[in-house]
Structure formats: C-alpha cells, structure tokens
Amino acid sequence: MSNEKIVPKTLSGMMELLPKEQLKFEQIKSTLEEVYRLYGFLPLDTPVLEASSVLLAKAGGETEKQIYRFAKGDNDMTMRFDLTVPLAKYVAKNAGELSFPFRRYQIGKVYRGERAQKGRFREFYQADIDIIGDGKLSVLNDAEIPSMIYDIFTRLGLDDFTIRINNRKILNGFYEILSLSDKSQDIMRTVDKIEKIGKEKVIAELQLLEIEKEDCEKITDFIASTSNNSEAFDKLDMYLGKNEQYDLGVSELKTVIESIAMFGVPEKNYRVDLSIARGLDYYTGTVYETTFNRHPEIGSICSGGRYDELASFYTDRHLPGVGISIGLTRLFYILSEMNYIDEAYVAPCDVMILPMIEDTSYIIGLSAKLRRMGIKTQISTEGGKMKSRLNYANRLGIPFVIFVGEDEIASGNITLKNMESGAQAQFEVDKAAEQIITYVNGKKAAKIINLK
C-alpha cells in the first residue's frame, strides 16, 4: 500500500458535526418530529435525486444556476433543491391513493450550489409541513400550523419569538384599492426595506415608481407595525367594503388570529404584520414569518403560507395547501453560534461499566440488564489505567460509571460513581439503576435551548 495519504477533507458548505454537536442536532430534530406526529402528520421520504424535467418544471433563472444536475446513462437528474417540488410531484403522482386533506412532514437534506460563505450551506436540512386539500381546504388549517410552530419552539426552550402573520389577499386588495396593482411587486420589494432604511427613504423610492406622495404615505402607514392585533384590525377595518379580495383576506386573517388563540398560543408569540409579503409568487392567502425577538438581524427562521395550486405543473387537479418550512441546518448553526445549546445533555450513554476483573460474564449480563431497563450502557472494553478510562467517560460526558470487581461480584452489588459530583458508593443494581434513570429523566425534561 502506498504511503501517500489523501487529505480527509469535507467539501465546503456541508455541515458535518462532531459527536456532541450531532447529539444536540438530533435532539432538536426529534422534537420537531415528535410535535409533527402529535398533530397527525405523516412522515414522507422522497428521493434526493429526481428527473430534471420533473424538478425543474417550475424553476427558472436563479434556481437553475444553483442546482446540482448531471446525467448518468439515459437519466438527466437533479438533486432536490427544496422539499416543495418533490411534494407536488408526489401528490400529483399518487393523488388517487391519498386521502385528502393530506398532512405530511418531511425533514430532509436539500442541495443548492451557492457560493460558499460562513453560515451558508450547500447541503442543508429543511423541515417542512404541509396540509393539502382536494379542491378546498379550511382556513382552520392556516391556524393550526403556527400553533405547531409555537409548540415546537417552546418545547425546545426557545420562547422569545414572534410568528408574524399576514394575508396576501389583503395586500393584493389594498393595492387594487389604490389602483396600484400593476406596481404591487415593485412596491412590496421596496417596502420590505423599511426596517433597514426607514420610512422616509422608502417613500422616496416609492415616488421613483411614480406613485403619488399621498399614496406613498398610505402604503407606509398601512404596513407600519401596530402595538397589538386589535389595533391592526382597527386599521384593516378602515378599508373594508371597497374590495372583495381585501374583505375576504381580512376575514381569513381574523379567523386565523382568533383560532391561534384557541390553540393556546399566548398573544406575545404571534402578531398581525401587514409588512410580510413573502417573495414567492405562489402564496395566495395567509403568509407567515417567524423572528427571534432578541435577534431580528437573523431574519425569518420559519416561513410559509397558503397557496392555491400545489401541483399545477403536473396535474389539472386543484390542490390548495398551506405549509411552513424550518431551515433546520441554518437554525442549528445560529443557535450554536450564540451558545444557546451549551447545556444540552449530550452523553452518548448514561453509564459506562468499568470491569476491574478479567472475567467478563458478570459485566456482560449487567449491561444486558441495564439496557433492558432502557439505560444507555457502554462497557469499557480496552483495559488500561483506571485514570485514562475515567478520562474517557469524562470527555464523553457520561454521567455515571459502574465499577465491578471481586468485592462487587461477591456481594452482588455494584459501585456507582457520579462523574459530576465525584460521589461513589455501593448499591444494589436496581437502586443504582433507579438513580441513573432519575438523573437522565431530569436531563431529558430540561429544555435543550437556553437563551442567555
């Protein structure tokens, strides 16, 4: 074998975590899955590779530049760049076999060949939930989705967030009322900058679009934030009766906001925000963004909305839906950078058994017994000095070590060492197991994220 070694590098833009970080990531991912399942969502797992003709049915310009596309044999293939297009394909393909409303979640890796830079990923997890109706879908679903997001974030310990909600019908109707529909895309792009550049500069830019000063004021007043939801509805009520679409949007938004409260979400965690529009063309009703109150600079960590046609590129069937997406890799990266996940329980196992004798039969039996009790157990197999073996447990953050020697085998008890406190004493196996379980349950009940 040659002695020339190949450098074991990982491609840039790929998140590859060390064990402790990986365990934190897994815990966040499991929390998402647990809540998704509680709400009756089905896990879905579509291929990473799809036919380019299918995946790029709808794509254009920017998307095409960023994709990973290649040919093999007769196949022109593309790695999925989101989970929405594969969902559309799946639902169109299997519509006859599915029951609607079809509620699915998918947590999977997607690929975008973006320019690599800190905090930008080329392979990253998205966690999507969508509810797809057949021809129609009640607006109650638009309220259930942010309620799930609330459940997820609070379970994680991340309670200082705001789900911002708007309705595209309101925006479309509003610009119709002002006879500015033809400019609405440009207007939305401009007003989106209001938090960065301020109201005066936005008005100046709007005037460049040949919009009357008076209308510019109306627009910036309309999208300006309100101190609470009831104030927002007061403002919305002022334009009622002038435009059908607008009125419908306001009515939908009212239902959504009222229903979210019924789901038990505290008012501090959701807010009507008439400045939210979402870039994507295909949202047609409710739209959501979610921000950390203490880190608005991050932008939205969880966005989505209501769309009328999920799969119009594949089928004539009218499939409206509502969904939301969490950029899980990016969210994890941000939380880690801010040291918000430092206190998570990241031991690979709950206890390590350290034999002080040659005979392994008692040790092996003990490991089997502890595992049957649900205790994550590892046997220290490599011998060596006691100190280095305890160091191993310490480095991995294993909270307990069990010693078994002649004494222990004779008495049938074991010696349990709490690695945190250093306390060490003999116990019956069941009593030791109880202590371990109590400790671990405490760790599991603790929130993973700890805002500082």
Next chain:
Amino acid sequence: MSNEKIVPKTLSGMMELLPKEQLKFEQIKSTLEEVYRLYGFLPLDTPVLEASSVLLAKAGGETEKQIYRFAKGDNDMTMRFDLTVPLAKYVAKNAGELSFPFRRYQIGKVYRGERAQKGRFREFYQADIDIIGDGKLSVLNDAEIPSMIYDIFTRLGLDDFTIRINNRKILNGFYEILSLSDKSQDIMRTVDKIEKIGKEKVIAELQLLEIEKEDCEKITDFIASTSNNSEAFDKLDMYLGKNEQYDLGVSELKTVIESIAMFGVPEKNYRVDLSIARGLDYYTGTVYETTFNRHPEIGSICSGGRYDELASFYTDRHLPGVGISIGLTRLFYILSEMNYIDEAYVAPCDVMILPMIEDTSYIIGLSAKLRRMGIKTQISTEGGKMKSRLNYANRLGIPFVIFVGEDEIASGNITLKNMESGAQAQFEVDKAAEQIITYVNGKKAAKIINLK
C-alpha cells in the same frame, strides 16, 4: 400558465413509499435507532456529497462504474456509495477530537447507479454500526455487535434468523496449513457456491485450480456446516498447533461465541459457519452474515466484520474496527413483498375529532388537551357529509373518532367511536383519552413484523 402537464414520475431504482408503507418503514428505522442508542452508539450524519478524490481513494473498477459523479464550479464531487468510506474520512479528519473506542451508527441514503431491476435500488438506506479503536480494540466488541443485531431483530418480531460467524484468520491459517495460500481467493470464491451447486461440483471446480483431490476433500469437509457450535469447535481443534494465525483465529472465535451467549442471545440465533468469508478484502478477523431461516434464498440481510485498518488511505494512524451493515431499504422491500409487515399500526393519528357544530373553539381546545396527553390528534376540518368524513378516518386507519356537538358541549363529555368495533358511547374526556392511550400502547407494544 400552459396547460401542458409534466408527468410526475419518480426515477426508477428509487424507493418512494405511500403513507402506510412509509409509516412501517419509519417504525423499523426507529427500532434500529433505539437499540443503537441503548448500546451507547453516537448518531453520525456525514454529507451525501463528498470530494471525488476522498471518496474514491480506495475504489476501483466496479465501484467507479456505478457511482454518481459530477463537477460543479471547481468541485469534482461524488454521491456516497456506502457509509464506510465517509466514516473513514470522518475519523481520520477528526481523530484528534474523538475519544476511542469511537462508537457510531449512521442510517443514511447511499447511491449506486446499478442497472435498474426489481428489488434493486439506486438510492437506498444503509444502517451501519462500527466501533473504532485507537491502535487496538478488544474482541469483546466483536461479540457485542451481533448481540445488538439479535436485539433489533427480536424487537421487530423477526426471530427466525441465524447470525453466522467465522473468522478470516482461521480461513487464512487453514489455507496456509494446506500450502494453498496463493490460491485462497479462488478457493473461497468457489466454495461459496457449495449451497447452490453441491459438494461434488465444488470439488470438481477446485480440482481445476490444480488442487489435490485429498485437499479438496479437506476443504469441503472444513467448510461443511455443523449441527451446533460445539461440533464446529471440535472440528477446528483438529488443526490447532499448526499455524499461529489459525490458532489466534480459533481463540478469537471462541471468545466471540462465548460472549454472545453471555449477552443473552439464544444459541438457535447464532452459529459458527466456516464457509462465511465475505468478499471484501479488508476484513481481517471476525466476519458475520445473517440469514432468514425460512428464506435462505435472500442471502445475507446483515453483514460485516473486523478490519485492521479503517482509514489507511487518509492517515498513518492504526485504526482497527468492527462493524456491521443492514441494507435497510432492501430488507424493507423483502419483508413487504412477503407480507410480513401487514399488521403494523400505521395510523397517522390516534384519534380524529369530528365537530358537528360551527363553533370551533371547544374543538380546538380539546385537540390541544389530547395532544398534551401524547395522543396524536387530527381535527376534521373540511365539513361535508358524516359518511365521507368517517370514510376518511377509515381509509387512513385512524382507530378512534370523537364527535362533538351541542349535547357534548352542554354535558362536557364527548362521544367516542371505536372505528374497529363500531362501538360508540359518551365519556368524560379523560376517560376517553385513557381508552385511546390503552389501545395505542397495545399497538405500540406489538411487534411490527409478523412471520407467516
């Protein structure tokens, strides 16, 4: 928008499941993860895309033909074709940060551009576990890994299997004793066919390799199956003292077999099988294969072994390990084809709430309450006829429906319908929840696989 639709097809060779099948798959996957974690294995998640130079360090011929490789910008990239090479890269790259023995599992998709045919996949899950030592690794680990496999298969309900165990040192030593080392690769390839073509034909083929008739007999006698492990060791003992490697192999195999018993694995589920060699060159000690007793034609569903050098292409560091891999997609495909997973609990939720009134506030509160109790709950949101709404629950296999109408709201009770028995009665919410939980716990405790 154009009316020409794109056919929503999925590429051939990709497993894409309908909801019920997906739920079965997820349950099997979770069982694997649960047991891996109980044994103190860390989850690892390496990128699907790696630099071609890294991934193909060791590959040649067949592998290169089957891979998905492409360039984007300055990067020459390949989709991983197994989880072992990425593990080697990871361990070599991060050796300074890891604690050894390093115990990791990875369940992930891998890619091979094989010719598409029934039961062959181009994108499929592998579920790998490996224990990597730094310079050395106790043979006790070689026993722990098949014990985990036993735990996994029995938890799933698949108890009619045999883990076949051999040791490459025994085979290498044996062929040295016969002075046939230079022909050992050819011999192993030939004797591998013994179950298909029979002993006589194997001997005939061996003679073509210019091996004396007497040696051919010795070889076929040696690899012939024995009725139990003690008989196998009697046969192994006959050659002891002639070759150091052989003796070491026998001693390792004895330790492994004895330790597996200590882990509580019944003797019917593991067996010394001297015909097992494993194709890969890099196994150097213990080797495993696992077969269904009633379906030997499937071949091994779980294979692996001990290797001396995990990462010699990337580092001089001596990293011996032992591991095993389950071809999860293929296993699932086989179990499904045989209708062995038909009775799994595959409801997307445990209960559907069916409102018979307009006002949703009570319904929403009830859904939140049930979910807090851990009951997977869905609200029927779309209205329509009672019959079609119950059909929806039936098609999805949802076991309970709760009706809420004026009566129920007035009394504070709900009407619970058991969809299986058709029984329907009014209960307090807590009593209804209890019934649902009892039913679901029963379903969860049942094994997923039911051999017929």
